[in-house]
Amino acid sequence: MVSINPLDVLLWTFRRNEKDIVNLYTTLSPVMQLATGGSMLNFGYWSSKCIDPISAQNNLCTVFGDLAELSSAKHAVDIGSGLSAPSMLWRDSFPNLHLDCVNINFNQLSFSGPQKNIEFINSTSTNLPFANDSVDRVLALESAQHFKPLSDFINESKRILMKNGLFVLAIPLTLGESSFRKLGLLKFTWSSEHYTLDYLKNILTLNGFSISSEKLIGSNVYDPLADYYIENRTSLKKLLLKNYPSYVENILFKSIKKMKKASEEKIIDYVLLKCTLKSNLND
Numbered sequence: 621m622v623s624i625n626p627l628d629v630l631l632w633t634f635r636r637n638e639k640d641i642v643n644l645y646t647t648l649s650p651v652m653q654l655a656t657g658g659s660m661l662n663f664g665y666w667s668s669k670c671i672d673p674i675s676a677q678n679n680l681c682t683v684f685g686d687l688a689e690l691s692s693a694k695h696a697v698d699i700g701s702g703l704s705a706p707s708m709l710w711r712d713s714f715p716n717l718h719l720d721c722v723n724i725n726f727n728q729l730s731f732s733g734p735q736k737n738i739e740f741i742n743s744t745s746t747n748l749p750f751a752n753d754s755v756d757r758v759l760a761l762e763s764a765q766h767f768k769p770l771s772d773f774i775n776e777s778k779r780i781l782m783k784n785g786l787f788v789l790a791i792p793l794t795l796g797e798s799s800f801r802k803l804g805l806l807k808f809t810w811s812s813e814h815y816t817l818d819y820l821k822n823i824l825t826l827n828g829f830s831i832s833s834e835k836l837i838g839s840n841v842y843d844p845l846a847d848y849y850i851e852n853r854t855s856l857k858k859l860l861l862k863n864y865p866s867y868v869e870n871i872l873f874k875s876i877k878k879m880k881k882a883s884e885e886k887i888i889d890y891v892l893l894k895c896t897l898k899s900n901l902n903d
Contacts, residue, residue, distance in 0.1 A: 649661055649702075649703070649728070650863070651860065651864065651868065651872065654856075654859050654860055654862075654863065655673070655849070655856055655859070655860065656673035656674055656677065657673070657674060658673070658674045658677065658705070659703045659705040659731070659732075660673075660674065660677035660678070660681070660702075660703075660705045660706065661702040661703060661705075661762070662677050662680055662681070662702075662706070662761060662762040662790070663676075663677075663680070663762065663792075663841045663842065663845055663890070664676025664677040664679065664680050664841065664844075664845060665679045665680035665683055665837060665840055665841060666679075666840050666841065666843075666844035666845065666848075667679065667840065671844075671848075672848065673845070673848065676844070676845070677705075678709060680761075680790065680841075681705075681706045681709045681710065681761065682709070682713070683892070684706075684759070684761055684788065684790050684892065685709075685710050685713065685714070687788055687833060687835075687892055687894050688757055688759055688786055688788040688894065689757075689786060690710055690713070690714050690717055690757065691714055693714070693717055693756050693757045693786075694716065694717065694718065694756055695717075695718050695719075695720075695754070695755045695756055695757070696710070696717060696718070696719050696720070696755065696756070696757035696758075696759055697719070697720045697722060697748070697750065697755050697757065697758050697759065697780070698710075698719055698720065698721050698722065698759045698761070699722045699745050699748070699758065699759065699760045699763060699764075699767075699773070699777075700722070700723060700745060700760060700761075700762075700763025700764070700766060700767070701721035701722060701723045701728075701729075701763075702723070702728055702763070703728050703731045703732065704721045704723075704728075704729070704731065704732050704735070704738065704740070705732075706761050707719045707721050707735075707738055708732070708735060708738065711735070711736070711737050711738055715737070717737065718737050718738075718739075719737060719738045719739070720738075720739045720740075720741055720750075720755075721738060721739070721740050721741065722741045722743050722745065722748065723740075723741075723742065723743075724742065724743065724744050724745070726742045729741075729742055745760075745763075745764075745767040745773045745776070746767065746768075746769070746772035746773050746776060747772075747776065748776045748777075748779075748780055750780040751780070752779055752780065753780070753781070753782050753783065754780055754782070755780050755781060755782065755785065756781070756782050756784070756785045756786070757785060757786050757787075757788065758777040758780065758781055758785070758786075758787045758788070759788050760773075760788070760789045760790070760791070761789075761790045762790050762791065762792070764789050764791050765791050765792055765793075765812035765813050765815060766812050766813070768813065770813070770815070770823060771823055771827060774787075774823060774824060774827040774829070775827055775828075778827060778828050778829065778897065781897060783897060784896075785896075785897070786894060786895070786896060787829060787894075787895040787896070787897075788892075788893065788894050788895070789820075789891075789892070789893045789895075790890070790891075790892050790893075791815070791820070791890070791891055791893070792810075792812070792888065792889075792890050793814075793815050793816060793817050793820065793888065793889055793890065793891055794814045794815070794816050794887060794888055794889075795816065795817065795886050795887060795888065795889055796816065796887070802882075802887050803878075803882060803887065803888075804878050804882075805871075805874055805875055805878045806875060806878050806879060806882060806888070810875075817836075817889070817891060820891070820893070821834075824893070824895055828897060828898050829895040829896065829897060829898065830895060830896050830897070830898050831893055831894070831895050832894050832895065832896050833892070833893065833894035834891060834892070834893055834894075835891065835892045836889050836890065836891050837889075837890050837891070837892060838883050838888060838889035838890040839883065841883075841890045842879050842880055842882075842883035842888065842890070843880055843883050843884065845876070845879075846876045846877065846879055846880035846883075847880070849872075849873070849876050850873075850876070850877070853873060856869075857869050857873075860872075
């Protein structure tokens, strides 16, 4: 049985510094792995053909990779790469692509072992160990909501991108006020910064990027994920209770229900953004 101190989780969630995020993911990522049966740590992009977590998560990675035009990329950097499962999917789809998986969590980087065409780099997102103008894609798949300050990450991405490069993000967001009155339990269990779409677009523009593609997909992320968990709760609960105390599953269940309600009420959403450097506009 995994021992989790609720006070520790609460402190990690409220402070959300780099050490807290490492502790949080080290402790709770296995919950996601048990619930999904795989090594992806994203919410997934659900459709009529993607009716289980693994297929939905793979679909999100595929859609994200297409948005990032990885078929024509040579060198991509996956920032906040988790257990590196997305990069392995992209590597298998695009054999000419070299990927650097950047993660501050060393335990996650060492999860998969050595991989062809993939390098693993233990680094913070706000001080990237790459030369100026050295990569043609910077990718942040459901990770940038943890990077603080976000403007430093954006500036670092701008610095390392070649002039014709792409900066692509998949990120949960709020559509307005992120108070306890609006988010309820999610205010405590959504352990990341609660950025609004307007804030994201504004900070990207102020820091030298132009948004070339924007797609809100929250209704294909939160709602079907919640439906899946609710419909399969009995079997998923049995899996989780083998390793975690019952209160962990209970909080997860209540959070998922609140997540669906917040999505239906357009309090939260999820956006895919493709950005280019502003200097490209007249190229």
